[in-house]
Amino acid sequence: MSxxxxxxxxxxxxxxxxxxxxxxxxxxxxxxxxxxxxxxxSFNIEKGKTYALxxxxxxxxxxxxxxxxxxxxxxxxxxxxxGHNLYDRTQSQLEHRRxxxxxxxxxxxxxxxxxxxxxxxxxxxxxxxxFSLTDSQSAERRRVHELLEQVGLSxxxxxxxxxxxxxxxxxxxxxxxxxxxxxEFIVCDEPTSALDVSVQAQVLNLLKRLQxxxxxxxxxxxxxxxxxxxxxxxxxxxxxxxxxxxESTQSLxxxxxxxxxxxxxxxxxxxxxxxxxxxFT
Amino acid sequence: MTDILLSVRNLRVVxxxxxxxLVPIDDISFNVKKGExxxxxxxxxxxxxxxxxxxxxxxxxxxxxxSGEIWLGDVRIDQxxxxxxxxxxxxxxxxxxxxxxxxxxxLKTIGxxxxxxxxxxxxxxxxxxKRKALIxxxxxxxxxxxxxxxxxxxxxxxxxxxxIALALAxxxxxxxADEPTTALDVSVQAQVLELLKKLCRERNASVMLITHDMGVIAxxxxxxxxxxxxxxxxxxxxxxxxxxxxxxxxxxLIASTPSVEHxxxxxxxxxxxxxxxxxxxxxxxCSFHPRCQxxxxxxxxxxxxxxxxxxxxxxxx
Numbered sequence: 001m002s003x004x005x006x007x008x009x010x011x012x013x014x015x016x017x018x019x020x021x022x023x024x025x026x027x028x029x030x031x032x033x034x035x036x037x038x039x040x041x042s043f044n045i046e047k048g049k050t051y052a053l054x055x056x057x058x059x060x061x062x063x064x065x066x067x068x069x070x071x072x073x074x075x076x077x078x079x080x081x082x083g084h085n086l087y088d089r090t091q092s093q094l095e096h097r098r099x100x101x102x103x104x105x106x107x108x109x110x111x112x113x114x115x116x117x118x119x120x121x122x123x124x125x126x127x128x129x130x131f132s133l134t135d136s137q138s139a140e141r142r143r144v145h146e147l148l149e150q151v152g153l154s155x156x157x158x159x160x161x162x163x164x165x166x167x168x169x170x171x172x173x174x175x176x177x178x179x180x181x182x183x184e185f186i187v188c189d190e191p192t193s194a195l196d197v198s199v200q201a202q203v204l205n206l207l208k209r210l211q212x213x214x215x216x217x218x219x220x221x222x223x224x225x226x227x228x229x230x231x232x233x234x235x236x237x238x239x240x241x242x243x244x245x246x247e248s249t250q251s252l253x254x255x256x257x258x259x260x261x262x263x264x265x266x267x268x269x270x271x272x273x274x275x276x277x278x279x280f281t
Numbered sequence: 282m283t284d285i286l287l288s289v290r291n292l293r294v295v296x297x298x299x300x301x302x303l304v305p306i307d308d309i310s311f312n313v314k315k316g317e318x319x320x321x322x323x324x325x326x327x328x329x330x331x332x333x334x335x336x337x338x339x340x341x342x343x344x345x346x347x348s349g350e351i352w353l354g355d356v357r358i359d360q361x362x363x364x365x366x367x368x369x370x371x372x373x374x375x376x377x378x379x380x381x382x383x384x385x386x387x388l389k390t391i392g393x394x395x396x397x398x399x400x401x402x403x404x405x406x407x408x409x410x411k412r413k414a415l416i417x418x419x420x421x422x423x424x425x426x427x428x429x430x431x432x433x434x435x436x437x438x439x440x441x442x443x444x445i446a447l448a449l450a451x452x453x454x455x456x457x458a459d460e461p462t463t464a465l466d467v468s469v470q471a472q473v474l475e476l477l478k479k480l481c482r483e484r485n486a487s488v489m490l491i492t493h494d495m496g497v498i499a500x501x502x503x504x505x506x507x508x509x510x511x512x513x514x515x516x517x518x519x520x521x522x523x524x525x526x527x528x529x530x531x532x533x534l535i536a537s538t539p540s541v542e543h544x545x546x547x548x549x550x551x552x553x554x555x556x557x558x559x560x561x562x563x564x565x566x567c568s569f570h571p572r573c574q575x576x577x578x579x580x581x582x583x584x585x586x587x588x589x590x591x592x593x594x595x596x597x598x
């Protein structure tokens with residue numbers, strides 16, 4: 001184990017039971033059927049670094065994301081955060097709580113992941129209350145204002161509702177909410193795929209700045225290799241639940257080994273092709 | 282006869298509202314030539330899809346085409362009544378939507394849906410329609426053995442192939458493809474775009490490709506129109522527009538798109554500050570000026586016109 005290693009995903013598996021009801025199985029004499037959504041996946045993330053998981057829909061990216069933050073119990077393997085096993089049943093509730101404060105998540109759609117009936121101030125102070133991080137209302141308010149400024153919004157935005165913001169601003173609110181509990185590890189599940197290009201650049205730059213300022217570790221889930229190129233230190237390529245290739249960003253994109261990775265890189269649309277007239281396929 | 286298939290002149294779409302009218306499309310003009318693929322790019326709310334809807338006569342209530350003209354060949358189509366519109370919609374203009382699952386009927390087999398479309402638009406009998414449907418499926422790469430399959434039995438990419446077969450079934454002259462690959466994986470996207478391109482070339486059909494992805498525009502289109510807040514910002518030949526964009530918005534859009542070809546973790550992406558204004562809060566003058574680094578004093582006062590049918594910006598006057 002390297003000393004900088006912060007997250008260790010160890011032989012992680014998730015198997016979903018897709019079997020018919022037992023009586024139907026009995027009549028048709030079919031065995032149980034399982035889907036291995038994630039199959040024996042292992043990787044580490046160093047502290048302060050970004051690890052990107054790329055793959056097509058159905059490859060198991062988001063399932064790993066859920067397991068990495070403690071939202072879905074794996075059917076096999078373990079998730080170790082700074083040495084703490086996230087799914088160790090022998091640890092006390094309190095210990096789990098302490099570990100969970102250090103993990104947060106930013107979801108894909110800023111339209112679905114913010115409660116439309118809560119004001120932004122309320123959305124941002126919920127994690128503070130859940131983890132009892134502030135001892136007075138004024139401290140809570142100060143922290144909310146600090147968070148809003150950290151993500152490039154203004155203090156007065158605390159009184160507004162999510163619908164009053166554009167998609168990019170909403171994703172900033174999601175990021176501020178993720179930062180509220182002062183986490184060390186943030187899982188970003190396609191954080192910009194619902195955003196327009198010009199806004200995507202703003203959000204990606206913000207995530208990078210926060211990583212530099214706060215020393216955050218990211219697990220970045222995406223299907224967009226162009227985004228990965230500027231965001232990640234290391235990349236893992238997933239296909240049908242298996243990690244088929246893993247490398248540092250530069251070498252993976254410039255000299256991919258597997259046919260699948262080559263195909264993914266080849267299919268990424270690029271502007272330069274339009275100026276030279278080269279067609280794909 | 283000219284080679285212009287579709288001509289949109291000074292189109293203005295208005296949604297009346299008690300606090301002042303909303304104008305999702307304001308004074309847009311462009312031509313689509315026979316056999317060309319023209320891209321429409323812009324952020325959500327820029328008016329891309331609304332332009333397509335206006336051409337199809339599909340603007341929702343209470344929206345109206347307040348002024349301007351839409352010509353398909355020598356027929357003016359923006360004022361047709363429903364009965365005559367039906368002869369054009371689906372027949373002369375085909376449509377491909379973003380989500381193939383919601384644009385197919387889940388209760389009918391894909392074969393039935395194709396046959397139904399063909400019978401509605403072409404003077405053929407049931408046998409001929411079925412034969413045409415089978416050919417159509419084959420052309421989009423779907424095995425004829427799946428003629429009787431239902432939409433849910435197909436993957437996203439295959440469904441979009443079915444939708445393409447449906448859109449092409451009545452041999453339209455123009456296809457409006459509204460974000461046809463946004464819901465698909467990149468590898469499938471490449472296949473679907475290549476297929477669309479090939480089939481339209483073979484038939485000499487024109488395509489209006491609506492997308493927000495500059496990469497897709499680059500790889501698929503002959504010409505491109507950039508829309509911003511309901512107005513045309515820039516229009517031109519794809520290769521020259523991408524290699525030397527003129528409008529500050531186009532330049533920003535291209536610069537802020539990350540590329541798989543270069544950059545690394547230390548790259549700071551170019552960003553256009555702010556976001557596109559809402560329709561009920563459009564700034565005066567050029568609607569891009571609050572985000573524009575090169576804004577001149579007059580940009581705040583007046584709307585720039587599209588100069589030489591290419592760019593709407595005072596910098597080039």
